[in-house]
Amino acid sequence: MTPKGGRYHHGDLRMALIDTAIELIDERGVRGFSVAEASRRLGVAVSAPYAHFADREELLAAVAVHAYHVFLSQLRPQMKPFRAPARRLAAIARAYVRFAGTNRPLFDVIFGAGVDKDRHPEVKDAERPLTDAVLDCVRALAGGDATAGELAVAVEAAAHGHAMLLLDGDLGHGEEVVELAAERAARVTLALVESRHLLGKPFNRHAPHPPPAADPRT
């Protein structure tokens, strides 16, 4: 809370570290973030963070948890206007891409910081409301159908893929670009739902396995 006025104890170093981490990641990317520099920026010894986090990864995991909370707080009002499951899925996809485009450091921490979600269950817990929301919609559409899981994966994949292309691709920057990508993701989601009958049908004839990997190195 109080930004350290020369006192021995900081006040709330744990939370300050999370905030500063987001700042630094915003400035230099996940890869450029270092615990030491965060400490320096807070006027604290480089070893101080280790009273609150076991290691660097645990700090990043805490940032990821925060990121999920922010995302869900933005998602909920965007889902509210819609009752039809298909529209709700589209709203999720749209919110997902918007979040990536307008909160890049948070999105990057979730997917680009290399936080092992198996070793940090808090992150998985923070993620669960999102996957539950998707599953609820999908089940309402497909019932107990075996294609439900498939549709859920497809929806998540489409949203995530559009987000990645927005951030790393050649689409450019700016709010219009974000909204364009978000709208595309929403439309694709609707397309997936409407053609979900396709997902059940087998389509694997003429699908040869890959040959042994060649090695055309330069």
Place this chain on the structure above:
Amino acid sequence: MTPKGGRYHHGDLRMALIDTAIELIDERGVRGFSVAEASRRLGVAVSAPYAHFADREELLAAVAVHAYHVFLSQLRPQMKPFRAPARRLAAIARAYVRFAGTNRPLFDVIFGAGVDKDRHPEVKDAERPLTDAVLDCVRALAGGDATAGELAVAVEAAAHGHAMLLLDGDLGHGEEVVELAAERAARVTLALVESRHLLGKPFNRHAPHPPPAADPRT
């Protein structure tokens, strides 16, 4: 070529570094890779690599270029059996996910090593045949239609999203899982193509903008 038998010159240190980098990334992940350890494993001074690469990132960029070459060499025979553009797109998506599932270190270098493609045009060049292949198919489907670019993005997003969920999600491991994810990506691609008429129609009513970001940190 020759693995250094005590000679002063290594023989082909540049290529050996690329190979060793892939080994190390396979063992410890992109994040755990270090130039120093690669040097040690090759019996060479830790400063030797800098005669061939300006810095760590340039070495990883070379690995990424190699990765694209491998992927394209696997993609081509998988596209060959198909002539219909839609089927060719599906084959691309399938090959994309297969590549991610069976060549994880290479896939991780491309997307998870933080290589700035703007600062390393070689990577962009190595990537181009892939994006061209997608664009060719899409244009054959949509002509000069304005939805062509949109469809291309959707296809790439779907493939990439399925690959990410395969690697980082809870789908499990093993060859069957890879093939399942690949087949799903292929089917989703077909669904996208068949419903591409949807992509042209506007769908933005009832799409509220996100509220100012709340901050429900723990």
Place this chain on the structure above:
DNA sequence: TCGGTTATCTTAACGCCCATCAGATTCTGA
């Protein structure tokens, strides 16, 4: 109010890593 326990922070240190530099060795081609 006091005193001990616990949480938090500091100082110091270790090992690893990236990167640079000067100089030694080998290769190349004119």
Place this chain on the structure above:
DNA sequence: TCAGAATCTGATGGGCGTTAAGATAACCGA
């Protein structure tokens, strides 16, 4: 043959993650 270019070594500097031992502050029961 030999000069210049390419490649590698050894040494060095600076940064980072992490741990250990001890100082300081906050807390809480008596």
